[in-house]
Amino acid sequence: xxxxxxxxxKLGISKGTVSKALNGASDISESMQKxxxxxxxxxxxxxxxxxxxxxxxxxxxxxxxxxxxPHHFGYELILGFRQMAEPAGYLVDVVPATPxxxxxMPYDVFMLQNHYLGAFVLGFSLSDPWMNDFYRSHTPTVxxxxxxxxxxxxxxxxxxxxxxxxxxxxxxxxxxHEKIGYLSNELGAHIMQVxxxxxxxxxxxxGLEAESNCAxxxxxITQCIENHLSKFLNMGITAIVCSHDLIANAAMxxxxxxxYHVPDDISIVGFDDLPICAHTSPPMTTIRQDRIQIGKSGYxxxxxxxxxxxxxxxxxxxxxxxxxxTKKVRK
Amino acid sequence: xxxxxxxxxKLGISKGTVSKALNGASDISESMQKxxxxxxxxxxxxxxxxxxxxxxxxxxxxxxxxxxxPHHFGYELILGFRQMAEPAGYLVDVVPATPxxxxxMPYDVFMLQNHYLGAFVLGFSLSDPWMNDFYRSHTPTVxxxxxxxxxxxxxxxxxxxxxxxxxxxxxxxxxxHEKIGYLSNELGAHIMQVxxxxxxxxxxxxGLEAESNCAxxxxxITQCIENHLSKFLNMGITAIVCSHDLIANAAMxxxxxxxYHVPDDISIVGFDDLPICAHTSPPMTTIRQDRIQIGKSGYxxxxxxxxxxxxxxxxxxxxxxxxxxTKKVRK
Numbered sequence: 001x002x003x004x005x006x007x008x009x010k011l012g013i014s015k016g017t018v019s020k021a022l023n024g025a026s027d028i029s030e031s032m033q034k035x036x037x038x039x040x041x042x043x044x045x046x047x048x049x050x051x052x053x054x055x056x057x058x059x060x061x062x063x064x065x066x067x068x069x070p071h072h073f074g075y076e077l078i079l080g081f082r083q084m085a086e087p088a089g090y091l092v093d094v095v096p097a098t099p100x101x102x103x104x105m106p107y108d109v110f111m112l113q114n115h116y117l118g119a120f121v122l123g124f125s126l127s128d129p130w131m132n133d134f135y136r137s138h139t140p141t142v143x144x145x146x147x148x149x150x151x152x153x154x155x156x157x158x159x160x161x162x163x164x165x166x167x168x169x170x171x172x173x174x175x176x177h178e179k180i181g182y183l184s185n186e187l188g189a190h191i192m193q194v195x196x197x198x199x200x201x202x203x204x205x206x207g208l209e210a211e212s213n214c215a216x217x218x219x220x221i222t223q224c225i226e227n228h229l230s231k232f233l234n235m236g237i238t239a240i241v242c243s244h245d246l247i248a249n250a251a252m253x254x255x256x257x258x259x260y261h262v263p264d265d266i267s268i269v270g271f272d273d274l275p276i277c278a279h280t281s282p283p284m285t286t287i288r289q290d291r292i293q294i295g296k297s298g299y300x301x302x303x304x305x306x307x308x309x310x311x312x313x314x315x316x317x318x319x320x321x322x323x324x325x326t327k328k329v330r331k
Numbered sequence: 332x333x334x335x336x337x338x339x340x341k342l343g344i345s346k347g348t349v350s351k352a353l354n355g356a357s358d359i360s361e362s363m364q365k366x367x368x369x370x371x372x373x374x375x376x377x378x379x380x381x382x383x384x385x386x387x388x389x390x391x392x393x394x395x396x397x398x399x400x401p402h403h404f405g406y407e408l409i410l411g412f413r414q415m416a417e418p419a420g421y422l423v424d425v426v427p428a429t430p431x432x433x434x435x436m437p438y439d440v441f442m443l444q445n446h447y448l449g450a451f452v453l454g455f456s457l458s459d460p461w462m463n464d465f466y467r468s469h470t471p472t473v474x475x476x477x478x479x480x481x482x483x484x485x486x487x488x489x490x491x492x493x494x495x496x497x498x499x500x501x502x503x504x505x506x507x508h509e510k511i512g513y514l515s516n517e518l519g520a521h522i523m524q525v526x527x528x529x530x531x532x533x534x535x536x537x538g539l540e541a542e543s544n545c546a547x548x549x550x551x552i553t554q555c556i557e558n559h560l561s562k563f564l565n566m567g568i569t570a571i572v573c574s575h576d577l578i579a580n581a582a583m584x585x586x587x588x589x590x591y592h593v594p595d596d597i598s599i600v601g602f603d604d605l606p607i608c609a610h611t612s613p614p615m616t617t618i619r620q621d622r623i624q625i626g627k628s629g630y631x632x633x634x635x636x637x638x639x640x641x642x643x644x645x646x647x648x649x650x651x652x653x654x655x656x657t658k659k660v661r662k
Contacts, residue, residue, distance in 0.1 A: 149494055149497065150494060150497075150498060150648065150649075151648075152648050152650070159643075160643045160644060163480055163481060163643060166480065166481075167481060290641075293640045293641070296640055297635070297640065297642065300631065300635070304628075304631075309624045309627055309628065309647070310621075310624070310647055310648040311628065311645065311646070311647055311648070312490075312491045312494060312646050312647055312648040312649075313491060313644065313645070313646040314642065314644070314645050314646075315642070315643050315644040315645075316640070316641055316642060316643055317481065317482075317483050317641040317642070317643040318481075318643075319483070
């Protein structure tokens with residue numbers, strides 16, 4: 001790994017100036033700070049400990065995800081991470097990673113400038129600018145539901161979506177369903193691609209037919225329902241697996257508006273087990289991801305990366321939660 | 332979880348007798364001990380702490396794998412596990428899980444009878460009797476290179492074989508190879524199935540043709556070489572990926588005996604990075620699995636399961652180690 005001296009040598013300045021710049025001293029000009037930071041990143045320099053007398057700092061970068069309230073998706077992810085990191089002596093900042101921030105500087109520069117030793121990254125889609133930076137980043141970084149191949153500094157944590165889809169499809173098959181449809185968010189997020197693929201794998205594994213016209217995806221939930229649901233019902237589909245609980249909820253409501261009874265006429269399975277699932281009408285059968293556990297595992301994976309144990313993928317078991325939106329197929 | 336009282340109630344005996352039996356007291360008859368153990372297992376009872384004044388015990392169950400000497404495959408897996416477990420206060424037994432032992436009693440009975448809180452399982456093939464027990468086991472158990480779906484007490488650790496195959500194939504493609512063969516151990520082990528599938532996925536991803544006659548597998552290495560290697564060479568294959576370093580080494584030797592130069596005429600890639608790879612002729616390009624890190628991750632996953640964080644899969648990054656058995660294809 002590059003040292004302060006390496007950076008100093010490269011720029012022909014003193015080690016003291018480099019150290020001051022990296023610690024944000026006010027007597028180093030802004031342009032010199034920028035040059036030093038960029039050179040540090042180019043050489044692969046990373047912080048290995050916090051500043052003297054200061055707490056070691058980690059950050060949670062969050063984008064496209066609500067987290068402020070207990071019922072928000074990101075809330076427990078952050079809580080689980082903090083429950084592990086803070087007792088271990090880390091200060092954890094939660095930082096909204098807006099597109100503006102991501103475009104303003106490379107990822108490693110941001111991390112170095114802010115003295116973060118590592119990050120837990122939530123909610124990024126494949127089009128987020130920093131997703132490209134992760135392929136070559138030198139900063140220990142754990143991505144929730146995103147995967148970067150072959151960079152020993154980056155890990156992926158989440159639940160096992162393949163196992164989740166397998167549980168959903170095998171539950172429906174046990175209930176006698178054979179014509180099963182799949183409704184999904186647009187495939188612009190890694191995890192939506194994984195679930196989409198996993199659905200078809202699970203269908204094939206169970207010897208069920210799955211033509212591509214059994215799956216529909218759209219950016220907006222309302223569009224998704226509008227474009228695909230009536231078609232599914234006309235095709236004689238008796239059960240629908242959804243990539244997300246909110247799509248499943250919208251599908252249940254729309255089925256009922258079209259005069260179909262859930263689950264007597266059609267069974268519906270969600271994915272995620274959001275708090276809403278216990279309160280939908282009817283209460284929703286879904287696949288649970290335990291977000292506190294994911295947060296804790298995110299911290300563990302980050303700690304491993306910081307200790308040079310290069311975890312690539314850490315998946316928690318998915319769990320089928322059977323409620324009342326699924327039922328034996330009507331013969 | 333079942334308590335001592337539950338077991339006592341079920342059998343109509345006192346809680347004291349149950350406790351004595353589970354602690355192996357000599358004044359309980361052997362047949363009563365057996366009945367109590369089996370009932371405990373049936374009810375899902377597991378130890379949550381060691382006996383008073385005794386160290387907490389874990390075990391490493393090992394089968395089909397050498398581990399006594401530093402150059403043996405299992406040696407560092409065990410070392411890495413112990414490096415984490417022993418400082419944390421655990422006593423770690425290494426137990427050969429012979430077919431006789433596995434047939435003599437169910438897995439959970441064995442664990443309970445020996446006061447083990449959890450196990451790290453190495454070298455099991457799909458035909459090992461306890462592999463079936465793992466689907467319903469109540470004992471926290473981490474399997475190296477084996478996967479059990481949907482049991483929250485069982486985790487799988489290993490390297491990311493898909494990433495490894497991807498690195499091998501993309502390395503060969505960069506060197507201009509297009510006709511690539513695959514030599515494998517018989518597909519009776521989970522990990523051999525995973526690598527086989529991953530090879531074809533990687534080929535497709537890179538737009539390379541991979542007919543099923545480009546892959547060969549046999550139980551014995553010598554058979555594997557005999558049955559498939561000449562055929563590959565006659566088909567005009569210019570590079571071979573192997574499921575294991577020892578197959579790659581045998582293939583290199585046989586190619587040379589048939590008058591082919593490695594790597595001028597044919598490139599060969601191994602898998603695992605055994606110590607031998609640095610000393611083969613020529614030194615072998617291969618995919619590294621860091622066995623100390625796998626051992627450490629095995630302990631971590633086990634500790635998580637014991638704390639009810641249900642890790643399903645933990646994969647370490649694979650790493651391509653380029654030595655001298657691969658070279659640009661000759662035009």
